[in-house]
Amino acid sequence: MSGIRIEGVARRYGGTAVLKGVSLEVAAGEFVALLGPSGCGKSTLMRLIAGIDRPDAGRILIQGRDVTALRPADRDVAMVFQSYALYPHLTVEENIAVPLAMRRLSAPQRLPLLGRWWPGSRAARRAIHEEVGSAALALGLGSLLDRRPGQLSGGQRQRVALARAIVRHPAAFLMDEPLSNLDAALRVHTRREIVEIHRRVGAATLYVTHDQTEALTMADRVAVMQGGEILQVAGPRAIYADPEDLRVACFIGSPRINTLEGVADSHGLVRLGGYPSGLRLCGAAAGPAPVTLAVRPEDLYLSETGGLPAEAAGLEFLGESLLLHARLAGGTPLVCRLPPSYVPDLPPGSPVRLGFDPARALLFDARGKRLRDIAVVPEPALV
Amino acid sequence: MSDAVLPPRLSPGLSPGLAPPRPRWRAGETLTAWMLSLPAVLAYWVLLLLPTLAAVALAFTDYELGMDGFAWIGLGNFAELMTDRGFLQAFRNTLFYVAVVTPGSILGALGLALLIEGGTRGRTFFRAVFFLPVVSLTVAMASAWQYLLHPTIGPLNAVLRQVGVEGPAWLSSSGTVMWALAGIGIWENLGFNLVLFLAGLTAIPRDLYAAAEVDGARSAWSRFRLVTWPMLGPTTLFVLTITMIRAVRVFDTVKVLTQGGPDRASEVLLHTMYQEGFTYFRLGYSAAITLVFLAIVLALMWLQTRVLDKRVHYG
Numbered sequence: 001m002s003g004i005r006i007e008g009v010a011r012r013y014g015g016t017a018v019l020k021g022v023s024l025e026v027a028a029g030e031f032v033a034l035l036g037p038s039g040c041g042k043s044t045l046m047r048l049i050a051g052i053d054r055p056d057a058g059r060i061l062i063q064g065r066d067v068t069a070l071r072p073a074d075r076d077v078a079m080v081f082q083s084y085a086l087y088p089h090l091t092v093e094e095n096i097a098v099p100l101a102m103r104r105l106s107a108p109q110r111l112p113l114l115g116r117w118w119p120g121s122r123a124a125r126r127a128i129h130e131e132v133g134s135a136a137l138a139l140g141l142g143s144l145l146d147r148r149p150g151q152l153s154g155g156q157r158q159r160v161a162l163a164r165a166i167v168r169h170p171a172a173f174l175m176d177e178p179l180s181n182l183d184a185a186l187r188v189h190t191r192r193e194i195v196e197i198h199r200r201v202g203a204a205t206l207y208v209t210h211d212q213t214e215a216l217t218m219a220d221r222v223a224v225m226q227g228g229e230i231l232q233v234a235g236p237r238a239i240y241a242d243p244e245d246l247r248v249a250c251f252i253g254s255p256r257i258n259t260l261e262g263v264a265d266s267h268g269l270v271r272l273g274g275y276p277s278g279l280r281l282c283g284a285a286a287g288p289a290p291v292t293l294a295v296r297p298e299d300l301y302l303s304e305t306g307g308l309p310a311e312a313a314g315l316e317f318l319g320e321s322l323l324l325h326a327r328l329a330g331g332t333p334l335v336c337r338l339p340p341s342y343v344p345d346l347p348p349g350s351p352v353r354l355g356f357d358p359a360r361a362l363l364f365d366a367r368g369k370r371l372r373d374i375a376v377v378p379e380p381a382l383v
Numbered sequence: 384m385s386d387a388v389l390p391p392r393l394s395p396g397l398s399p400g401l402a403p404p405r406p407r408w409r410a411g412e413t414l415t416a417w418m419l420s421l422p423a424v425l426a427y428w429v430l431l432l433l434p435t436l437a438a439v440a441l442a443f444t445d446y447e448l449g450m451d452g453f454a455w456i457g458l459g460n461f462a463e464l465m466t467d468r469g470f471l472q473a474f475r476n477t478l479f480y481v482a483v484v485t486p487g488s489i490l491g492a493l494g495l496a497l498l499i500e501g502g503t504r505g506r507t508f509f510r511a512v513f514f515l516p517v518v519s520l521t522v523a524m525a526s527a528w529q530y531l532l533h534p535t536i537g538p539l540n541a542v543l544r545q546v547g548v549e550g551p552a553w554l555s556s557s558g559t560v561m562w563a564l565a566g567i568g569i570w571e572n573l574g575f576n577l578v579l580f581l582a583g584l585t586a587i588p589r590d591l592y593a594a595a596e597v598d599g600a601r602s603a604w605s606r607f608r609l610v611t612w613p614m615l616g617p618t619t620l621f622v623l624t625i626t627m628i629r630a631v632r633v634f635d636t637v638k639v640l641t642q643g644g645p646d647r648a649s650e651v652l653l654h655t656m657y658q659e660g661f662t663y664f665r666l667g668y669s670a671a672i673t674l675v676f677l678a679i680v681l682a683l684m685w686l687q688t689r690v691l692d693k694r695v696h697y698g
Contacts, residue, residue, distance in 0.1 A: 050593070052593045071601060072593075072596040072597045073596060073597070073599040073600065073601045077597065078597065079593075079597045081590045081593070085588065085590040085594035087591065087594075087609065087610070088614070088697040089613035089616065089697045090613075098595075098609070099598040099599055102598055102599030102601075102605065102609075103599045110605075149697075
């Protein structure tokens with residue numbers, strides 16, 4: 001059964017279409033990251049799923065139930081906000097208890113003083129107290145239950161927000177950039193923690209982020225979003241190594257993937273600025289057409305005789321690798337990842353030759369769609 | 384004290400390796416500090432502290448304007464206050480006025496602020512409309528009220544007549560005069576409180592409302608209880624204090640509309656003080672009333688800073 005299912009959801013604000021018919025499915029127990037640059041509509045989609053905002057078109061289903069017209073409270077979702085959105089006047093325990101108290105206690109039972117003595121209030125409160133305790137324990141908040149959010153560190157507030165989300169065992173979890181307010185070291189730690197909590201709780205989780213490291217390390221699948229559309233949904237490895245769209249290839253990976261403009265001739269042979277690339281377009285796609293060839297920095301290497309002639313522009317030592325920035329004759333910049341043991345100095349301006357294995361290169365058509373029907377030409381080798 | 388004013392290491396031209404000539408430097412620094420704060424200290428003494436102390440001293444004398452001398456009579460003035468029916472009436476009336484105006488103008492302002500904030504259009508318009516009484520001159524507005532509340536030609540009673548009720552003579556019957564004045568007081572304070580509440584509402588993070596919805600707060604009332612009311616705590620406290628102090632200070636509407644009448648039914652603290660001091664020239668007695676007034680205001684401020692403040696600032 002599916003956890004969250006989104007069918008053709010669209011949303012406009014004024015004249016701008018923020019979401020242009022988005023469809024996505026998160027299976028029960030699955031962790032999907034929604035990755036995209038800021039302003040791509042990912043937070044809007046999140047708010048639509050939570051019910052804080054309504055779509056102009058499309059349907060949203062949670063556990064097979066159409067919730068498009070339901071209030072947030074009736075959707076059985078929990079959300080972790082970027083700002084945490086904790087109630088500052090309540091203690092940690094009271095904060096975590098809110099989703100339970102709102103659902104299980106009647107209005108008179110929730111009254112400040114009188115509520116305690118209302119019939120049935122005691123038993124309900126005791127049950128809530130126990131469940132809050134176990135949720136707090138799961139997140140290591142046991143000793144902080146009496147504090148107010150203002151007395152907690154950023155990481156602790158984050159955990160209170162998580163505890164408030166898991167305490168009710170909802171059908172779906174929504175997390176809106178929950179790590180963006182933490183410092184780098186804590187972020188790496190909390191990343192693992194969230195994955196472990198997800199494994200334990202097992203609810204369908206949609207995690208919004210603009211940080212590709214978070215998306216790739218945490219998610220079962222990554223949905224890459226740009227300009228109000230989902231470009232590709234796939235596992236982290238496939239998103240990195242086998243992108244469907246040039247925009248996905250360019251968005252994932254740091255430093256950015258190298259792109260080279262080329263032309264496929266009438267035989268389908270792809271040439272890059274006059275140099276053969278070692279690739280041939282097959283089938284219907286063949287014919288004189290502009291193409292874009294993309295190759296990751298780690299798939300470029302320094303070649304003695306073959307490859308594309310270029311000019312070194314600078315070296316960057318990163319510790320685990322060395323980045324060579326170079327420029328082709330036409331001015332196209334290239335980045336090549338070298339092993340850190342690479343010794344020779346390459347002063348700016350020195351000539352280099354950069355080669356790549358054609359089998360590891362990706363081809364895209366003029367609209368940025370991936371061309372998969374290609375073959376490696378055994379001969380002639382590059383130049 | 385002098386250390387706090389100018390730490391020696393901030394002084395220019397002294398390299399850290401050299402021990403500065405400490406004692407001389409210190410004396411100069413202290414002098415500079417006093418010189419710099421002298422104007423403020425002088426103004427504070429001459430304009431605030433001395434007059435207050437003079438009023439306190441006067442309260443223990445029988446001084447009357449124009450008299451050659453005066454005698455210290457200890458608590459005599461206060462003993463007289465305790466038995467003065469006029470003063471006790473004024474005290475009771477002031478309490479009544481505060482007790483009606485404070486909740487009336489605060490709850491009214493909060494309700495209006497929520498309505499204006501919840502609406503999509505005309506925010507600026509409504510804010511301006513309700514703020515008008517604050518910027519307009521009360522004395523001028525009082526004559527408008529006099530017309531509105533006039534028993535025979537006033538529009539209020541005309542409306543009441545339409546529904547078959549014979550309206551009272553609002554300002555000249557002792558049963559209704561304080562209610563009428565309190566109504567005007569609410570009208571006066573509402574706009575001011577409204578603007579404060581609107582500012583407080585704008586400062587509440589939208590995410591908290593979204594979180595409350597997801598957490599299961601279905602009704603507007605439960606969201607108000609969970610988010611709006613607690614988040615408005617500091618604003619409400621400030622509004623409460625300022626409204627109470629403004630209400631205790633009621634004077635100009637009383638002076639213009641009723642002069643404390645009929646038969647002292649609308650006598651209030653400041654009006655009694657004004658009468659004793661500036662009509663009967665009993666400055667000592669008037670100063671004693673001032674002290675009572677001051678004690679009330681100070682008690683209210685103490686209540687704010689010591690008791691309530693801790694309960695509305697979270698963190």
